[in-house]
Structure formats: C-alpha cells, structure tokens
Amino acid sequence: MDIIDEKGRLFGVVNVVDALVVLLVLALVAAGVALVLGSDSDPAQSDELDNASTHATLDLGTQPEYILAQLEEGDTYSPGEDDNLTVTDVHLEPRANGDAAALLRVRLEGDPASESFQYDGAPPRLGRELQVVTDQYQVNGVVTGTGEADAVETTERGVLVAGTVPADTASEIREGDAFTLRERTVATVESVEVFGTDEPDRKRVRLGLTLDARQTSEGTQFAGERLAEGAEIPFRTDDYGLSLAVQRVGATEPRGEPATRTVTLQIEDADPGLATAIEAGMTESVNDRTVATLTDVQRERSTVILVSEDGDVYERDHPRNLDVTMTADLSVRETGGGLTFKGESLQYGSTVTLDLGSVTVEATVASL
Numbered sequence: 001m002d003i004i005d006e007k008g009r010l011f012g013v014v015n016v017v018d019a020l021v022v023l024l025v026l027a028l029v030a031a032g033v034a035l036v037l038g039s040d041s042d043p044a045q046s047d048e049l050d051n052a053s054t055h056a057t058l059d060l061g062t063q064p065e066y067i068l069a070q071l072e073e074g075d076t077y078s079p080g081e082d083d084n085l086t087v088t089d090v091h092l093e094p095r096a097n098g099d100a101a102a103l104l105r106v107r108l109e110g111d112p113a114s115e116s117f118q119y120d121g122a123p124p125r126l127g128r129e130l131q132v133v134t135d136q137y138q139v140n141g142v143v144t145g146t147g148e149a150d151a152v153e154t155t156e157r158g159v160l161v162a163g164t165v166p167a168d169t170a171s172e173i174r175e176g177d178a179f180t181l182r183e184r185t186v187a188t189v190e191s192v193e194v195f196g197t198d199e200p201d202r203k204r205v206r207l208g209l210t211l212d213a214r215q216t217s218e219g220t221q222f223a224g225e226r227l228a229e230g231a232e233i234p235f236r237t238d239d240y241g242l243s244l245a246v247q248r249v250g251a252t253e254p255r256g257e258p259a260t261r262t263v264t265l266q267i268e269d270a271d272p273g274l275a276t277a278i279e280a281g282m283t284e285s286v287n288d289r290t291v292a293t294l295t296d297v298q299r300e301r302s303t304v305i306l307v308s309e310d311g312d313v314y315e316r317d318h319p320r321n322l323d324v325t326m327t328a329d330l331s332v333r334e335t336g337g338g339l340t341f342k343g344e345s346l347q348y349g350s351t352v353t354l355d356l357g358s359v360t361v362e363a364t365v366a367s368l
Contacts, residue, residue, distance in 0.1 A: 052112040058141025084109040091152040092181040158252040161244035162206040170203035194286035195342040196355020208252025256335030265363035275322040282356040296327040
C-alpha cells in the first residue's frame with residue numbers, strides 16, 4: 001500500500017492536510033500548557049506579587065476633634081505613580097487629659113517590580129513617618145507595626161477600677177453607662193458600688209468596666225496606659241468625667257465571695273453630740289444598696305486617768321464624753337487573704353468609716 005494514495009490520503013485513510021491541522025492544534029495546546037505551568041512555577045514573578053503590598057499601623061498621636069471626625073475607613077492617598085495607601089481601620093483611644101488619639105491600619109501598595117517591598121521610595125520601617133493626605137485632612141503618622149492583618153488588634157478586657165469622687169458625681173453613675181469617641185464605644189460600666197467616706201461630700205466608687213483595649217507587644221493597653229494594677233484610666237460621659245485606679249485586670253468584680261459578717265465596733269471618748277446621734281437601725285446605703293446596718297448601740301461613760309500630787313493613779317468617769325459600742329452587720333467579701341469591707345482589709349483593730357446619713361463615724365473593729 002502506498003503511503004499517500006492518488007487522492008492525497010495518508011495510508012488511504014486520513015487526508016494529509018487534515019492531519020497537519022490536527023498536529024498544529026496539538027502543538028499549540030502543548031505550548032499553552034507549558035506557558036501556564038511555567039508561569040505558576042516562576043519564583044521571580046511570585047516574589048513580585050508578594051512584594052506588591054502590605055499593611056501597617058500608623059500612630060497619629062492626639063488629634064483635634066475636627067480631624068478625628070474626618071478619619072474614615074476607605075480613605076486613600078497616592079504619593080506616587082505605583083504607590084497607594086488605603087485606610088482599612090480607624091481606632092480611637094482616649095487620653096487622661098480629655099484628648100483623644102488615633103491609630104490607622106493602612107494597606108500600602110508599592111512597585112511590584114521591586115526586589116523588596118517599597119512604599120514611596122523606602123520600606124515601611126518601624127518608626128518611619130508616613131503622610132496621609134485627602135481632600136478633607138492631612139496628617140502624619142509613625143509606623144508602629146506591619147503585617148497582613150487589615151485591622152488594629154484589639155481585645156475586650158474587663159477591669160475593676162476605684163477612686164474617690166464628689167458625691168453628686170457618684171449619684172450619676174449607672175450600670176450601662178458608655179464612654180464613646182465619635183460614636184465608637186470604648187468602655188462600658190458593668191457594675192457600680194458606692195461607699196461613704198469621712199467627708200460627707202465625697203464618695204468612694206468601685207466600677208466594673210469592659211474596655212475596648214488594644215493588644216500590643218508590650219501588653220494590653222487602654223488610653224495609652226498598659227493595663228495593670230495601679231494604672232490610672234479615664235471614663236467619661238456627657239454627665240461626668242472620672243480618672244480611676246485599676247484594682248484588678250481580667251474581671252469586673254472584686255476578688256472573693258460576698259457575705260454578711262456581724263462585727264463589734266467601738267468609738268472611744270466620743271463627744272456627747274456624736275454619741276447620742278448614733279442609733280440602732282441606722283444604715284449606710286447608696287443607690288439602693290445597703291453595706292452596713294447597726295443592730296445595737298450601747299453607751300457608757302468614758303474614763304480618764306488622774307494622777308494625784310503624791311503620785312497615786314485614779315481612774316474616773318469622764319464628765320461629758322462617752323464610749324460607744326456598736327454591733328453591725330457588714331456586707332463583706334471573703335477572700336483567700338481574709339475579709340474586705342468597701343474594698344479595704346477588715347481585721348481586728350481596723351478603722352471602719354460608716355456614712356450613716358445624718359452622721360459619719362469612724363470606729364475601731366473590736367471583734368469579728
């Protein structure tokens with residue numbers, strides 16, 4: 001049999017022209033597959049894509065209200081042909097002096113052909129200052145972190161805080177009160193305790209707060225302070241402003257279990273006016289919460305020590321002053337370290353202040 005017959009067929013079966021067309025198509029398909037596979041495995045092009053963008057955190061520091069009002073996710077800025085900045089997150093933080101600070105998380109895009117990522121002529125190194133310019137505002141921020149995350153890393157953290165405030169301020173505080181910045185809630189009151197002090201116009205408050213805190217390499221921060229016992233943090237609403245000390249981190253309630261303990265309290269050598277003003281049934285109560293109730297009050301003459309000219313010592317009743325012995329039911333907390341009352345250690349010999357409404361007394365714990 002001839003390889004090509006008189007009709008131009010290969011082995012008398014397939015037309016030669018058709019066969020050549022099929023071979024050409026197969027060659028083109030093979031070349032296309034090789035091109036695709038070669039592109040996927042090209043490390044240079046892969047690096048080029050990786051080097052095209054990154055995210056960074058810009059610390060703008062404290063800013064005036066009119067700037068804070070303009071900061072929005074989606075804001076963009078382009079300092080050069082291949083360089084673009086897009087705001088992906090806005091985080092506002094209060095400061096103790098009443099100001100507010102801002103941090104931006106931004107997506108940076110640079111020259112994809114660069115061997116390492118470059119934005120506006122240099123890498124986004126920590127400490128480098130970058131500019132953001134829009135039609136509404138112009139600010140500078142310091143790079144404090146880079147990475148793939150598109151938002152500032154925050155965490156919800158409970159704390160217990162306490163401090164002494166004016167009595168009228170204490171009466172304004174309610175559970176659910178919120179501290180907001182530009183309609184963003186940064187702290188919420190979860191629990192409120194108010195106690196009397198030795199000054200009638202001052203109250204001691206203890207609040208459980210939930211904070212929108214920021215997670216950093218140095219720990220959890222709020223209002224520019226690392227959250228730790230003793231740190232001072234602000235809390236503000238339209239009605240009041242506070243600066244309170246952190247007593248506990250990670251919880252909004254005091255340590256220990258609540259309990260009621262009957263104790264004996266004594267006031268020695270009290271002025272008759274004070275002594276007679278104290279009556280059984282008196283309570284210390286704030287915001288419908290009673291923390292102390294006097295169940296019994298006893299009075300007796302105070303004694304004085306007299307020394308005669310010849311050196312003899314005599315004990316005599318004081319002509320006016322009285323010793324007062326009170327039995328009281330106190331709302332305490334039982335902790336591993338003992339009892340606490342109004343946030344202070346309660347033990348034999350401790351001094352307790354009770355705001356009984358018409359009179360405030362300081363008494364010594366005689367028995368628990």
